[in-house]
Amino acid sequence: MKVKTKSKKVNKAWLNDHLTDPYVRMAKKDGFRARAAYKLKEIDESLNLIKPGQLVIDLGAVPGAWSQYVRRKFAPKDAGVGGAAVGELNGAIIALDILEFDPIEGVQFIQGDFREDAVLAQLDAMVGGRPVDVVVSDMAPNLSGIESSDAARIEHLVELAVEFSMAHLKAEGALVCKVFHGSGYSQLVELFKKSFRVVKPIKPKASRDKSSETFLVGIGPKNR
Structure with a gap:
């Protein structure tokens, strides 16, 4: 009984935090599928990464808030109203996730595990040799x-994202990658420093204070 009571208290506390979260309210008001949109928005606005006309790859895209944000950046100013922008699109977005993805107009989607060679081959085919901007x-x-196990899993996904980026990014292209403070974090920072000319760790205001998540941004792959 004690375990259940504690669990209920934790769930109630989480629900209360979620419902009173200003970013959750903003997401609902602005038509974004998740508060995560504001994490990318803050990163983008501080570094000016995403511009109309680009090719952007969104890895781990579900529920789609990041693709929505990019979609709005690519839409004419008068079209970016409510939800995902519709109509004309100046740019290309390819989203990938292991989970099902509720379609967003103009966003190409691949459902599959990024760790599998067959899924990577699908993504490569969809990119079609075009240089990727972000x-x-x-x-x-x-x-x-x-x-230790979780750190290894996180590190593997980040390494794959870096590997893909090094193979596809333009000379001035950028990778924005979620990581977690803790075991393995310093190794991932070193990986970014080896791979990119400019590396910036950013903890957006929209990331919850209790969360150990942060984002590493690498700009300008060194192999270009």
């Missing part, structure tokens, strides 16, 4: 609670 990755594994 890769954004909100990917995170299912966590087991075992720190």
Whole structure:
């Protein structure tokens, strides 16, 4: 009984935090599928990464808030009203996730596991040799609670995102990648520093204070 009571208290506290969260309210008002849109918005506005006419890859795209944000950046100013912008689109967005994705007009989607070669081949085919401007990755594994195991899973996804970015980004292209403070974090910072000319860690205001998540931004792959 004690365990159930504690669980109920935790769930009630989370629900209260969620319902009173200003970013949750803003997302509802602005028509975004999740508060995560404001994390990318803050990163983008501080570094000026996403511009009309680009090709952007959205990894770990579900529920679609980041693709929505990019879609609005690519839409004519008078079209970006409520939900995902519709109509004319100046740019291209390819989204990928292991989960099902509720369609967004103008966003191409691949459902599959980014760790699988066949899924990567699908993504490569959809890119079609075009140089990529920005890769954004909100990917995170299912966590087991075992720190060393979870750190290894997170590191593997980040390494794959970096590897993909190094193969596809333009000389001035950028990767935005979710990581977590804790075991393995310093190694991922070093990986970014080895791979990109400019590296910036950013903890957006929309990231919850209790969360260990942060974002690493790499600009300008060194192999270009």
